Amino acid sequence: xxxxxxxxxxxxxxxxxxxxxxxxxxxxxxxxxxxxxxxxxxxxxxxxxxxxxxxxxxxxxxxxxxxxxxxxxxxxxxxxxxxxxxxxxxxxxxxxxxxxxxxxxxxxxxxxxxxxxxxxxxxxxxxxxxxxxxxxxxxxxxxxxxxxxxxxxxxxxxxxxxxxxxxxxxxxxxxxxxxxxxxxxxxxxxxxxxxxxxxxxxxxxxxxxxxxxxxxxxxxxxxxxxxxxxxxxxxxxxxxxxxxxxxxxxxxxxxxxxxxxxxxxxxxxxxxxxxxxxxxxxxxxxxxxxxxxxxxxxxxxxxxxxxxxxxxxxxxxxxxxxxxxxxxxxxxxxxxxxxxxxxxxxxxxxxxxxxxxxxxxxxxxxxxxxxxxxxxxxxxxxxxxxxxxxxxxxxxxxxxxxxxxxxxxxxxxxxxxxxxxxxxxxxxxxxxxxxxxxxxxxxxxxxxxxxxxxxxxxxxxxxxxxxxxxxxxxxxxxxxxxxxxxxxxxxxxxxxxxxxxxxxxxxxxxxxxxxxxxxxxxxxxxxxxxxxxxxxxxxxxxxxxxxxxxxxxxxxxxxxxxxxxxxxxxxxxxxxxxxxxxxxxxxxxxxxxxxxxxxxxxxxxxxxxxxxxxxxxxxxxxxxxxxxxxxxxxxxxxxxxxxxxxxxxxxxxxxxxxxxxxxxxxxxxxxxxxxxxxxxxxxxxxxxxxxxxxxxxxxxxxxxxxxxxxxxxxxxxxxxxxxxxxxxxxxxxxxxxxxxxxxxxxxxxxxxxxxxxxxxxxxxxxxxxxxxxxxxxxxxxxxxxxxxxxxxxxxxxxxxxxxxxxxxxxxxxxxxxxxxxxxxxxxxxxxxxxxxxxxxxxxxxxxxxxxxxxxxxxxxxxxxxxxxxxxxxxxxxxxxxxxxxxxxxxxxxxxxxxxxxxxxxxxxxxxxxxx
Numbered sequence: 001x002x003x004x005x006x007x008x009x010x011x012x013x014x015x016x017x018x019x020x021x022x023x024x025x026x027x028x029x030x031x032x033x034x035x036x037x038x039x040x041x042x043x044x045x046x047x048x049x050x051x052x053x054x055x056x057x058x059x060x061x062x063x064x065x066x067x068x069x070x071x072x073x074x075x076x077x078x079x080x081x082x083x084x085x086x087x088x089x090x091x092x093x094x095x096x097x098x099x100x101x102x103x104x105x106x107x108x109x110x111x112x113x114x115x116x117x118x119x120x121x122x123x124x125x126x127x128x129x130x131x132x133x134x135x136x137x138x139x140x141x142x143x144x145x146x147x148x149x150x151x152x153x154x155x156x157x158x159x160x161x162x163x164x165x166x167x168x169x170x171x172x173x174x175x176x177x178x179x180x181x182x183x184x185x186x187x188x189x190x191x192x193x194x195x196x197x198x199x200x201x202x203x204x205x206x207x208x209x210x211x212x213x214x215x216x217x218x219x220x221x222x223x224x225x226x227x228x229x230x231x232x233x234x235x236x237x238x239x240x241x242x243x244x245x246x247x248x249x250x251x252x253x254x255x256x257x258x259x260x261x262x263x264x265x266x267x268x269x270x271x272x273x274x275x276x277x278x279x280x281x282x283x284x285x286x287x288x289x290x291x292x293x294x295x296x297x298x299x300x301x302x303x304x305x306x307x308x309x310x311x312x313x314x315x316x317x318x319x320x321x322x323x324x325x326x327x328x329x330x331x332x333x334x335x336x337x338x339x340x341x342x343x344x345x346x347x348x349x350x351x352x353x354x355x356x357x358x359x360x361x362x363x364x365x366x367x368x369x370x371x372x373x374x375x376x377x378x379x380x381x382x383x384x385x386x387x388x389x390x391x392x393x394x395x396x397x398x399x400x401x402x403x404x405x406x407x408x409x410x411x412x413x414x415x416x417x418x419x420x421x422x423x424x425x426x427x428x429x430x431x432x433x434x435x436x437x438x439x440x441x442x443x444x445x446x447x448x449x450x451x452x453x454x455x456x457x458x459x460x461x462x463x464x465x466x467x468x469x470x471x472x473x474x475x476x477x478x479x480x481x482x483x484x485x486x487x488x489x490x491x492x493x494x495x496x497x498x499x500x501x502x503x504x505x506x507x508x509x510x511x512x513x514x515x516x517x518x519x520x521x522x523x524x525x526x527x528x529x530x531x532x533x534x535x536x537x538x539x540x541x542x543x544x545x546x547x548x549x550x551x552x553x554x555x556x557x558x559x560x561x562x563x564x565x566x567x568x569x570x571x572x573x574x575x576x577x578x579x580x581x582x583x584x585x586x587x588x589x590x591x592x593x594x595x596x597x598x599x600x601x602x603x604x605x606x607x608x609x610x611x612x613x614x615x616x617x618x619x620x621x622x623x624x625x626x627x628x629x630x631x632x633x634x635x636x637x638x639x640x641x642x643x644x645x646x647x648x649x650x651x652x653x654x655x656x657x658x659x660x661x662x663x664x665x666x667x668x669x670x671x672x673x674x675x676x677x678x679x680x681x682x683x684x685x686x687x688x689x690x691x692x693x694x695x696x697x698x699x700x701x702x703x704x705x706x707x708x709x710x711x712x713x714x715x716x717x718x719x720x721x722x723x724x725x726x727x728x729x730x731x732x733x734x735x736x737x738x739x740x741x742x743x744x745x746x747x748x749x750x751x752x753x754x755x756x757x758x759x760x761x762x763x764x765x766x767x768x769x770x771x772x773x774x775x776x777x778x779x780x781x782x783x784x785x786x787x788x789x790x791x792x793x794x795x796x797x798x799x800x801x802x803x804x805x806x807x808x809x810x811x812x813x814x815x816x817x818x819x820x821x822x823x824x825x826x827x828x829x830x831x832x833x834x835x836x837x838x839x840x841x842x843x844x845x846x847x848x849x850x851x852x853x854x855x856x857x858x859x860x861x862x863x864x865x866x867x868x869x870x871x872x873x874x875x876x877x878x879x880x881x882x883x884x885x886x887x888x889x890x891x892x893x894x895x896x897x898x899x900x901x902x903x904x905x906x907x908x909x910x911x912x913x914x915x
Contacts, residue, residue, distance in 0.1 A: 036060075043067065048092075054078050059086050061106075068092050071115070077101040082109045084128065091115060098122055108133060117158075121145070129171070132156055148174040150193065154672070156180075160202075164188065170196045172691075176672060186212075194239065195672075195693070198222055208232045215242050215261075218693065227251065235262045238285055242266075263303075271295050274372055279303065284311045286331065293317060297375035299368040300324055307334050310741060314338065319375045320345060322368035323352035330355045333741055337785070342378075345371040387845070388445075388457035389899075389907045391788035391837045393777075394425075394435045395830075396465045398791070402431035404445065412447030412456055419443050420884060425461050435463045442884060442897065458907040460899055466792070466828040467512050473827045475500065480544035480552070481816040482583060485510035487829065488552060489818060490541040503541045503556060507586060512829065516586030520556075520579065539577070542603050548612060549632070551589060552581040555616070557603045574600040576618060580634060590634040594618075601626060605654040613637070615663065617655050625652065627663065627680070644686035645678050651707045652678070659716065666720055668707035669694060675708050675722075677738050690738040694722075694730060711756050713782065717741070719762060723750055729764070731780065746787065748778040756782075761838055765817055775819040775830075779837055786905075788837040792817060792830055814838075842870060843906035844881060844898055852896065852912035861889045862914060866896060870904075880904050891915060 032045030038057040043050065043064050049072040052059070056076065061083040064070065068091045075082075077099040084106040087093060093113045098105075100122045107128035110116060116135050121127070121143035129150040132138055138156045142163075150171035153159055157179050164185045172193035175181055179201045186192075190211035197203060198221045205228035206220070212232040217239035220226055226246045238261060243249040249267070252259045257275075259267040263282040268275075272294035277284075279301045286308035289295065292315045299322045300307075309331030312318060315338040323330070325347040335341055341361065346352035348365040356363035364370070388408075394400070404415055416429035421441035427433040433443070445457035478490035486509055493502035507515040520539060539558040547553055555578050575596040580589040594601060599622035606616050616628040625645050629637040645652050649667025656664050663680040677689040708722040716736040724730035724745060732743045751766040760782040767776060777790035815832040850867040863885050868875040875881055881900050888894040891914050899907040 048072065050074070052076055052079065057081075059083055061085055062088065064090055066090070071095070073097070075099055075102070080104065082106060084108060085111065087113055089113070098125075100124060104128075105131065107131070110135065113138075127152070130154065147171065150174065151176065153178055169193075172196070173198065173672065175200055192216060192219060194218055195221065198672075201225060204228065206230070208235075210234050213237065215239060217241060218244070220246055220248075222246075231261055233262065235264070238264055238266050240287055268292070268295075271298075273297075274375055275299070276368075277301055277304075282306075284308055286310055287313070289313075289315055289318075291315070296379060297321065297372060299371065300327065302326060305329065307331060309333050309735075309739065310336055312338055312341075314742070316340065319343075319378050320364075320371045322346060322371045323350070323355075325350040325352070327352055333735065335359070335361070336741060343371075343374070387455065387907055387909050389905075390457065390459045391462075391905070392443075392459050393462045393464060393788065393790040393832060394433075395792060396435050396438055396463055399432070399434045400791075402427070402433060402443065402445070402459065404431065408445070408447070408456055412449050412454075415445060415447040415456070417443055417445055424463050435461075438463050438465045442899070444897075455895065455897070455909055458897060458899060460907070462832075464790075464830065464832050466830045474504075476818055476820060476827050478541050478544050479816060479818045479829075480546060481814070482507075482546050482552075483550070484583075485814075486515065486583070487512075487816045487831070488544055489829070490544060490554070492540065499537070500539050501537060503539050503554070505541070505544075505552075505554060505581070505586070507583070508829070510831075512831075518554075518579075518581055518586045518588070520554075520577065520591075543606050545606065545608060546583070547580075547608055547632075550583055552583050553606065553608070553614065554579045554581060555603060555606050573598075574602055574621075576601055576603045576616065578606075578614075578616065578630070578634070592630075592634050594628065598622075604652065607655060607657060609657040615655065615657070617652075617665075619646075619652075627655075640684060642680060642684075642686050644688065648676055648678070648688065651703045653704060653707045654709045656710055656712045656718075658712065664689075664710060664712075664718070666708045666710045668703050669722065675720075677710070677720075692720075692732065692738075692740060694732075695724075695743070705750060709751075709754065711754060711762065713756060714758065714760055719756065719782070721746075721751065721754065721764070731762075733782070744785070746778055746780060747789070748776050757838065759838065759841060763815060763838075765815070775817055777815055777817060777832065781837070783841070784843065786837075790815075790832055792819065792828075837905060842900070842904050844868070844900045844904055844908045845906050847875070847904075847908075849898065849908060849910065852910050854913045854915060855894070857891050857914050859889075861885065862894065863888065864896075864912065866898065866910065868898070875904070888914070 032043060033040055034042040038055060039060055040056045040063050041060045046069045048069055050070055051074045054076045056079055059079060059082045063086045065085050065088040070090055071092050072095040074097045079102055081104040082102060086109045088108055089112040091114045094115045094117060096119060102122050102125050105125050105127050108130040110132050111130050112134035114136050117137050118140045123144040127145060127149050131149060131152050133151050133154040136155060136157045139158045146167060147169035148167060148171055151173045154173050154176040159178050160180045160182055166188055168188055169191045170189055170193060173195040175197050176195055177199045181200045182202045187209055194216040195218045198218050201224045203223050204225050207230040210232045213234050214237040215235060218241045220243055221241055222245045226248050229248050253270060257268055257271040258265060258278055260281060263280055264285050265277060265281045265288050266285050268289050269292050274297045275295055276299045281301055282303045282305055284307045288311045290310055290313050295315055296317050297320050302324045304324055304327050306329040307327060311331060311334050313333060313336040318338045318341050320343045322345040328351050343362040343364045344352055344356040345364045345366050353363045402417060417427045417431045419425050419427045419441060424437055424439040424441035425433055425435050427443055441461045443459040443461055444455050446453060447456050473491050474494050475492040476489060477492050480488040486507055489506050491504045492500035493504055494500050503520040505518040509515050537559055539556060541554055541556040543555040545553040557574055557576055559572055559574050573596040576594045579591040582589055599620055602619040604617040604619055606614060608614050612632040614630040618626040620626050623646060624641040624643045626639060626641050628639050631637055651668040652665045658664050661682045665678050667676045669675045673694050674691050676691050679687045679689050706723040708720045711719040713719055718734040720732040721729050727749050728745045729748055729751060730743060730745055733741045735741055748764055749767040751764050753765045755763045762780040762782060764778040775792035779788040817830040818827060820827045848869040852864050855862050855864055866883060868881060880902060881898055881904055884897045886895045894912055894914055896910040897907060
């Protein structure tokens with residue numbers, strides 16, 4: 001009997017232990033599963049093995065996301081849907097059992113499950129995008145589907161092989177960064193998306209079947225072992241950068257300069273001199289010759305029917321091209337920024353003639369042989385090296401040094417600098433300068449070549465003077481230049497706890513005299529108050545706009561009890577305030593505090609569109625982005641919430657209105673260095689217009705600081721800029737359909753504001769480097785791609801990633817900037833009025849200049865007249881250009897330096913004899 005009792009006790013204890021262990025693995029629905037009817041909304045437990053209750057039909061978005069304890073999940077056969085991000089970042093999850101009842105598995109359901117090694121997908125399930133993205137240990141997937149969805153296996157480093165039987169489509173970036181993928185069978189695949197195999201660094205060969213007609217953008221980009229590609233005979237389209245950084249491309253280039261696939265000329269960047277494209281070519285692909293720096297002339301074969309967009313863009317030595325009459329389609333930007341292109345040759349009445357006339361390019365109805373003779377003749381002409389030119393703006397009292405480029409040092413000897421106006425700027429032979437007084441001056445860089453002295457470079461110096469603002473300025477955070485020459489400065493008045501309690505706007509005239517002030521002052525919190533402004537605090541002024549009617553719109557944020565609830569600690573929210581102010585008097589025309597509801601609304605941007613409507617762009621804490629439309633009187637027309645931007649991007653920093661009425665914005669740079677451009681049409685439909693892969697995105701700072709911003713150009717185009725690396729920004733130029741025309745890096749750090757002028761100049765105002773050591777203005781000419789920098793030496797900050805430099809444009813011609821000096825704590829205001837680079841549209845190198853005849857020695861300084869024409873227009877000395885004469889008193893060779901002013905830029909040299 002005792003033995004039986006002991007046995008019963010043993011079994012009981014064993015059952016207790018087993019039950020205890022099982023309860024540690026399996027969670028009870030009533031305690032750890034949050035349910036909404038038959039929908040599992042959130043699992044709150046910390047068990048390692050989870051069996052989902054039979055009552056669950058839907059697993060909601062984020063239900064298990066970021067749980068790092070779960071290793072195994074069993075899903076019952078009652079479940080029919082697994083929601084977006086349901087198991088996202090369950091980093092310990094190794095096993096999940098999915099029943100055949102599941103018919104929908106939504107986007108990113110298992111993304112970043114970094115321990116998941118094997119999974120079986122039900123045959124009936126429809127699959128979302130990014131399903132296993134970031135599952136770095138995933139080795140085996142069993143599924144019966146017709147497609148690999150967009151980004152489905154992106155970053156699955158251990159995935160080496162996959163059964164592709166019956167799969168007809170591979171979506172965008174389907175196998176992106178699958179570095180372990182060695183082989184893939186594409187026998188059934190007819191459609192392949194962009195970037196499908198990008199960075200598959202172990203992939204060695206690819207064979208495309210005859211159903212594949214398009215090779216998309218970047219499809220094999222970075223496949224560093226891919227040597228063998230067998231193409232479909234039906235390929236008709238080849239995307240941009242499809243084969244970049246593959247040994248296949250290197251092997252092809254070693255055999256000759258032309259990469260041709262099924263009659264499509266894909267790449268000829270290395271072709272040089274006068275070239276004739278092979279007869280087999282019928283299509284010149286987009287970007288085929290992009291950036292070719294050696295080709296002088298090109299003859300297209302008689303079978304060519306189409307020339308792609310940007311096919312001959314940035315071909316700096318291209319003089320002429322022969323296009324046959326068979327060409328019926330030529331990309332709008334086919335010859336973009338090919339500066340020496342003088343003529344298109346072809347048949348009279350051809351589409352080539354029509355295109356040339358539309359683009360303002362000379363058309364010559366002659367043969368290719370005639371074109372080749374013209375190119376040879378042009379090449380034989382002896383031309384002098386182009387005089388280098390630079391605009392430089394500096395502050396009085398500033399010092400530094402002018403650098404000599406390495407290319408100049410290699411070509412010239414005895415290089416030295418010389419100032420032609422020592423009262424404005426002094427400079428020693430090595431380039432060390434000191435700015436003495438306000439004004440303009442020329443600095444020359446001279447050198448010798450073949451024992452002959454020459455002027456290598458002309459630097460046009462503009463010396464400016466900063467003005468100290470009143471010492472009672474507390475915390476400057478915005479500046480606006482007005483069309484009438486006035487300047488508006490926003491100052492945040494802070495309390496003893498460094499919390500802003502008042503926004504003070506001060507308007508200064510063009511003499512820096514105070515015209516008026518306006519203050520939005522927070523009040524002490526009163527939890528029982530029904531007046532919004534009496535409960536508003538922690539205020540900021542985030543945007544100042546000069547409206548089309550000449551008045552000012554000030555917009556900012558603050559916190560307060562704005563939810564119409566009282567006696568509650570939970571009703572404090574962030575909201576946006578808007579005030580319209582009379583620009584002449586500072587009187588308030590109307591003011592509005594946006595209704596916050598029950599959630600914080602964070603101000604992003606505001607713009608005025610052509611009909612006077614004001615668009616307010618807000619990030620909503622509860623989800624989505626709000627766009628509020630106001631009329632010119634401050635009445636709310638509509639409030640709409642949009643989710644696509646939030647679902648696809650962590651940050652969108654500004655918005656613009658396109659000519660066709662769409663609202664355009666751009667998201668932050670995310671996975672695989674990609675950002676997306678979003679649009680909202682008049683009917684409220686959201687669209688992802690395009691995704692752009694960038695070269696580099698490593699500026700530092702917050703996501704918001706490094707996120708791209710978009711500007712609307714003057715020619716149905718767009719510019720996008722972002723903080724690319726420590727002291728540089730990247731600038732992307734896009735056409736009307738958001739296709740990248742060109743991108744380049746510019747020498748400036750964190751940008752606080754940017755403007756585009758009617759003269760096609762982009763003015764960037766920000767910090768000189770990542771540590772905000774000084775304020776800087778960078779002006780970029782969209783046409784010539786030249787730049788002009790202004791370094792502000794009185795203003796220095798040493799706070800890393802500080803938002804400290806603010807500025808704007810006055811009347812499209814002058815720039816105003818304000819910033820605080822770290823050392824003396826003074827706030828300085830800069831009016832940079834004499835930057836002719838802002839309004840200049842023509843380089844004097846491109847003008848017709850008369851020669852100077854031999855002059856007779858008189859013992860006096862000789863200043864012979866020079867005639868300069870821009871087409872048929874005769875320019876005026878002192879209005880359009882100025883002339884400085886050197887060595888013009890004694891017998892010998894004298895020099896005239898012509899440099900542009902006002903609408904003209906650049907410099908030019910003329911020599912003449914004095915006998």
